[in-house]
Amino acid sequence: xxxxxxxxxxxxxxxxxxxxxxxxxxxxxxxxxxxxxxxxxxxxxxxxxxxxxxxxxxxxxxxxxxxxxxxxxxxxxxxxxxxxxxxxxxxxxxxxxxxxxxxxxxxxxxxxxxxxxxxxxxxxxxxxxxxxxxxxxxxxxxxxxxxxxxxxxxxxxxxxxxxxxxxxxxxxxxxxxxxxxxxxxxxxxxxxxxxxxxxxxxxxxxxxxxxxxxxxxxxxxxxxxxxxxxxxxxxxxxxxxxxxxxxxxxxxxxxxxxxxxxxxxxxxxxxxxxxxxxxxxxxxxxxxxxxxxxxxxxxxxxxxxxxxxxxxxxxxxxxxxxxxxxxxxxxxxxxxxxxxxxxxxxxxxxxxxxxxxxxxxxxxxxxxxxxxxxxxxxxxxxxxxxxxxxxxxxxxxxxxxxxxxxxxxxxxxxxxxxxxxxxxxxxxxxxxxxxxxxxxxxxxxxxxxxxxxxxxxxxxxx
Numbered sequence: 213x214x215x216x217x218x219x220x221x222x223x224x225x226x227x228x229x230x231x232x233x234x235x236x237x238x239x240x241x242x243x244x245x246x247x248x249x250x251x252x253x254x255x256x257x258x259x260x261x262x263x264x265x266x267x268x269x270x271x272x273x274x275x276x277x278x279x280x281x282x283x284x285x286x287x288x289x290x291x292x293x294x295x296x297x298x299x300x301x302x303x304x305x306x307x308x309x310x311x312x313x314x315x316x317x318x319x320x321x322x323x324x325x326x327x328x329x330x331x332x333x334x335x336x337x338x339x340x341x342x343x344x345x346x347x348x349x350x351x352x353x354x355x356x357x358x359x360x361x362x363x364x365x366x367x368x369x370x371x372x373x374x375x376x377x378x379x380x381x382x383x384x385x386x387x388x389x390x391x392x393x394x395x396x397x398x399x400x401x402x403x404x405x406x407x408x409x410x411x412x413x414x415x416x417x418x419x420x421x422x423x424x425x426x427x428x429x430x431x432x433x434x435x436x437x438x439x440x441x442x443x444x445x446x447x448x449x450x451x452x453x454x455x456x457x458x459x460x461x462x463x464x465x466x467x468x469x470x471x472x473x474x475x476x477x478x479x480x481x482x483x484x485x486x487x488x489x490x491x492x493x494x495x496x497x498x499x500x501x502x503x504x505x506x507x508x509x510x511x512x513x514x515x516x517x518x519x520x521x522x523x524x525x526x527x528x529x530x531x532x533x534x535x536x537x538x539x540x541x542x543x544x545x546x547x548x549x550x551x552x553x554x555x556x557x558x559x560x561x562x563x564x565x566x567x568x569x570x571x572x573x574x575x576x577x578x579x580x581x582x583x584x585x586x587x588x589x590x591x592x593x594x595x596x597x598x599x600x601x602x603x604x605x606x607x608x609x610x611x612x613x614x615x616x617x618x619x620x621x622x623x624x625x626x627x628x629x630x631x632x633x634x635x636x637x638x639x640x641x642x643x644x645x646x647x648x649x650x651x652x653x654x655x656x657x658x659x660x661x662x663x664x665x666x667x668x669x670x671x672x673x674x
Contacts, residue, residue: 213238215246218273223342224281226252227273228264240265247277254345255279282340285353289332290373290389294320294381320381321411322391328381329373329389331358331366361390378411378429393430400436401426413448422458438463438477449483457494480543491516491524493533497543509632511535517543522629528636528650538642540627540661541620549616556609563602570595620644629659630671641666 213232219225226247230238243261255278264274322328337350360366361384363377375381379391393412397405400418407425408414414428419436420443426432431448440458443450445465452470455463457477463469468483478495479485485502493513496502502516504524512529516522517538528535538546573592577584584592621644629641635657639650643661648668656671 213268215243217246217250217252219250219252219343223344223346224279224340225275226250226277226343228276229273230264230268230270232270234268234270238265238268243276252277252343254341255343277343279342279348280340282348282350283338284351285335285337287353288334288356290329290356290358290387291332292329292381292383292389293372294322294326294328319395319410321409322375322379322381323411324375324377326375327367327372328364328375328391331356331371331373333371357387359384359386359388361388363391363393364389380410380412395428401441432465449481454489455479459493485518499542499544511537517541517546518627519543520627524631525633526636527629527631527634528639530636530653532636532638534640535636535638536640536642537629539629540643545616545620549613552609552613552616556606556613559602559606559609563599563606566595566599566602570599627661629657631657632671632673635659 213230213236215238216229216231218227218229220227228243228246240261243264244256247256257276257278260274260276264276334353334355336352339350340348342348358366358373360373361382363375363379365374365376366372367374373389375391377391377393379393380395382390382392384390395408395410395412395414397408397414397416397418399405400421401408401416401424402421409425409427411429413430414426414432416426416432416434416436420426420434420438420441422440425442425444426434427442427444427446428448429446432443432445432450434443434450434452436452437454437456438452438461439456440461442462443452444463445467447466449468449470450463450465452463452472454473454475455461455471455477456473456475459476461477463477464480466482468485469479469481470486470488472487473489474487474491474494474496476493478497480497482499484500485496485498487502487504487509488506489504489508491502491504491511491514495515497517499519501521502511502518502523503521504511507525509525510529511522511524511527513533513535515536515538519542520539522537522539527537573584573588573595576588577592627643629635631654633656635650635654637650637652641648641650641659643659643666644664646661646664646666648659648666654668658669658671660667660669
């Protein structure tokens with residue numbers, strides 16, 4: 213019997229072919245000796261050899277040794293740990309789904325310092341070995357290309373990508389990861405976008421549709437119209453093509469509001485309110501100025517409160533639409549003053565009631581020589597303590613009110629109402645605690661306060 217040994221080109225397999233007469237026998241030692249002579253030392257399949265000895269197979273290759281292939285290393289990866297399109301269940305209230313909340317759940321908002329991606333390093337792979345015992349080296353994996361965009365950074369160990377600022381996570385098709393501080397809405401804010409709450413700047417190319425909400429930490433720009441919606445900038449300004457509130461729109465900004473017109477809307481800001489057109493039936497509140505420009509700059513109807521100046525081409529209307537202007541007061545101070553006056557009135561009322569109870573106790577004590585039952589004596593002590601506390605509260609309110617009034621007097625000196633073309637009859641002007649109702653139309657009027665009295669003078673373009 214003849215033993216023929218064949219080894220594959222890559223050295224990973226060795227086969228034996230037996231030739232000869234079926235009556236001839238082969239031993240396990242003969243096969244192992246053949247392998248040893250050929251230098252084959254690894255992956256010898258003893259079970260296969262034993263079976264071949266017990267039941268010889270002629271003229272057929274039988275695998276008697278198998279090497280181990282090397283396993284190439286895996287390439288590195290960059291894996292987002294913050295999901296870009298994480299969808300949660302819709303918020304339900306009273307069995308209803310608010311569809312305005314759904315689209316915003318597809319925007320991935322991150323905070324500064326938050327981990328947004330993990331960098332998985334490549335692996336070296338696993339070594340192999342051929343039937344001759346020669347080690348086969350694997351092909352190591354390639355490091356993942358890490359593309360760092362704006363407002364992101366690597367962790368100290370270089371294994372993570374972190375947000376450097378608050379904003380929206382953006383993963384570009386070319387593998388670039390960045391955090392955008394500006395959210396651009398190419399169309400309207402409606403059911404397609406949902407309500408917006410963003411820690412940076414928001415730029416809306418279209419309108420903000422009725423009943424939707426836009427909130428941002430920084431500036432909000434609306435190229436179209438804000439329609440009966442709520443728009444709030446916590447630290448920046450709001451700049452809109454127009455605001456049509458339909459008596460339920462609300463706009464609030466820290467540093468100012470600009471618009472081409474205001475109609476039936478409430479606007480609150482610490483900065484200037486600048487309008488390049490008419491202001492109709494609106495409630496405006498600012499610590500600084502309301503400035504209405506252009507030939508169509510008319511304030512007609514509503515309540516206007518400003519710390520310093522209110523000016524427009526016309527204030528009021530020939531039809532006598534109710535228009536109230538209050539200047540020279542910080543709206544927050546005004547609100548605090550209102551709260552203090554309410555509290556003071558309630559405290560004085562309760563003080564009067566307690567005083568009557570106290571007098572009744574005194575009469576009883578005089579009649580009994582100062583002897584009161586234990587429960588009555590305890591009630592008397594509580595009344596006395598309440599009187600002391602209320603008197604202290606009244607004094608504190610009076611002091612704070614006086615301090616606020618002093619501040620308002622200091623500020624009110626430069627406050628004025630300017631009607632560059634016409635101040636119509638029926639307009640109410642309030643400066644500090646003084647009120648003036650305009651009884652007849654006044655051309656080019658300026659209203660100020662001097663020596664505690666409201667004064668009306670003329671306005672000059674120069």
